[in-house]
Amino acid sequence: MTQLALIIDLNVCVGCSACVTSCKEWNTSGSAGPLVDLNPYGPDPSGTFFNRVQTFEVGTYPNTQTVHFPKSCLHCEDPPCVPVCPTGASYKRPEDGIVLVDYDKCIGCKYCSWACPYGVREVDAQRRVMTKCTLCVDRIYDESLPERERKPACVLACPTNARLFGDVHDPESEVSLMIREQGGYQLMPEWGTRPANHYLPLRKTSIRIHDDQLVRADNPLKKESRLPKPGLEEPSLDDVTSW
Amino acid sequence: MRPAFSVIYLTTLIGAGQGLFLALYTSELYSVLAVLPAQSGRAFYALGSALALLLLVAGLIASFFHLGRPERAWRSAARWRTSWLSREVIALPVFMAAVFTYGALHFMGWNPVLLTVGPGIALRVTLVAGTVGVVLCLTLFVCTGMIYACLRFLQEWATPLTVVNFTLLGCASGFTLATAYAAYAGHGLVHFFGGWALILTALSFAGRSAALIRNARLRHKSSLQTAIGVRHTHIRQISQGAMGGSFNTREFFHGRSAALLRTIKWGSTILVFAVPAALLATAMSGQRPALLVAAFVLQYLGLLGERWLFFAQAEHPQNLYYQAA
Numbered sequence: 001m002t003q004l005a006l007i008i009d010l011n012v013c014v015g016c017s018a019c020v021t022s023c024k025e026w027n028t029s030g031s032a033g034p035l036v037d038l039n040p041y042g043p044d045p046s047g048t049f050f051n052r053v054q055t056f057e058v059g060t061y062p063n064t065q066t067v068h069f070p071k072s073c074l075h076c077e078d079p080p081c082v083p084v085c086p087t088g089a090s091y092k093r094p095e096d097g098i099v100l101v102d103y104d105k106c107i108g109c110k111y112c113s114w115a116c117p118y119g120v121r122e123v124d125a126q127r128r129v130m131t132k133c134t135l136c137v138d139r140i141y142d143e144s145l146p147e148r149e150r151k152p153a154c155v156l157a158c159p160t161n162a163r164l165f166g167d168v169h170d171p172e173s174e175v176s177l178m179i180r181e182q183g184g185y186q187l188m189p190e191w192g193t194r195p196a197n198h199y200l201p202l203r204k205t206s207i208r209i210h211d212d213q214l215v216r217a218d219n220p221l222k223k224e225s226r227l228p229k230p231g232l233e234e235p236s237l238d239d240v241t242s243w
Numbered sequence: 244m245r246p247a248f249s250v251i252y253l254t255t256l257i258g259a260g261q262g263l264f265l266a267l268y269t270s271e272l273y274s275v276l277a278v279l280p281a282q283s284g285r286a287f288y289a290l291g292s293a294l295a296l297l298l299l300v301a302g303l304i305a306s307f308f309h310l311g312r313p314e315r316a317w318r319s320a321a322r323w324r325t326s327w328l329s330r331e332v333i334a335l336p337v338f339m340a341a342v343f344t345y346g347a348l349h350f351m352g353w354n355p356v357l358l359t360v361g362p363g364i365a366l367r368v369t370l371v372a373g374t375v376g377v378v379l380c381l382t383l384f385v386c387t388g389m390i391y392a393c394l395r396f397l398q399e400w401a402t403p404l405t406v407v408n409f410t411l412l413g414c415a416s417g418f419t420l421a422t423a424y425a426a427y428a429g430h431g432l433v434h435f436f437g438g439w440a441l442i443l444t445a446l447s448f449a450g451r452s453a454a455l456i457r458n459a460r461l462r463h464k465s466s467l468q469t470a471i472g473v474r475h476t477h478i479r480q481i482s483q484g485a486m487g488g489s490f491n492t493r494e495f496f497h498g499r500s501a502a503l504l505r506t507i508k509w510g511s512t513i514l515v516f517a518v519p520a521a522l523l524a525t526a527m528s529g530q531r532p533a534l535l536v537a538a539f540v541l542q543y544l545g546l547l548g549e550r551w552l553f554f555a556q557a558e559h560p561q562n563l564y565y566q567a568a
Contacts, residue, residue, distance in 0.1 A: 086332060087329075118561060123490050
């Protein structure tokens, strides 16, 4: 069974928010309908986003590290938002595991957003229905696009390749390989929602350089000199070969 | 969570309506069992049911203000197999129909004896209709409470105490209202209703106190560490991905001070439990209906505060992602 998901490499994300803007652009002009902005030029702007990049500072000064943390719907394998929906507007597609909202059925009761521990569902203030990341479902199956572009807008926009897209149930897929090899993890595992999206942890990028790597290992005396030449009496290469 | 007034009105109004209906039914059951003297007034039950129905309708109307798309509310009964909200949407109108039937049977005086059990215990049509109503009433209490109790990561709500307290507080306010109603109707049931109102108020005080103590001692399972998956003891948020507010900051934060929460906690505790108990005890000895009405009104106001606090106290795990601007 297919379970499409995003893999986000925190080690690579630089927090440029290209994924945020491309997501907003695609979903505003795409079949998901406009994502409304409230008061965009006023003192207190607000709007609907499917994806946001948050920033955290880990550690205490001066030993700190900045973590840019993109967050969108995790397309849980056991999504708590689906069973609570009274109308069936919130559903998980069995064929590819994408969690979607049927905007024509949604009554805007917000119950699913209460039921989501990750806070990735947002009510669109103008359309008055619940909205969420669709994994660009209208894009990834669009046969009119070249195959390499059949990916979510955020994945295509990421300048550092921090986002990967694929089937996490296929053990041979690139994303499964990354999860296995880089130690991919899920958010809030304590609630048993089994998010399909995984994050790849921050890794140490420093390397330990030993002295013998700086100095040629085949020069044990640590001394550069002219290449030794054989003496006149000693056999030369010509003497030991038989041509 | 940000308390939604539509939901606060919904849960408190239908709770009082359900309690009032249970009070009416209890008095009829007791008179059938000859514990109380037989009740003659047809109008008493009919009017009482109408009053309960009025509260239920008011609650139903209030609930519509919670919806973004109220014109589609009819769709919300679809997922009764999985959603407690859907179950409540079904249980509420069915219970209203039962209350209407119960009141209408009394109003029309159509009340033949179906069965006679033992010496002089006659099972009448109204009693059967009322029993069906009681089952539906308790179903509705469970559905309403479970809407909140089933959200397992809202740990303040995810406890059987939520269902118990919704039920007990609804019953307490309903019986207080029944006492006031009986006093105005000049009925002899003031002491019966008032006694039960006192007992239910005491029981709900125990239940609510248990919930408040539990919530004060609660340890949240999620932390910033599990939320972003970074195992470091010191993490500080420096950006939440939006310069202004968002749905997440509006919906899940009440934005009130801890002092206000404390004030509402103690104020609602006094209004819901102490004041009505004192007024009930005073009024029952002197048969002063105005005091009983005051007891109900003050208890209801306290319940609004209590329900507000119920929402405000719930810490949603998503708040971990919105620790600082």
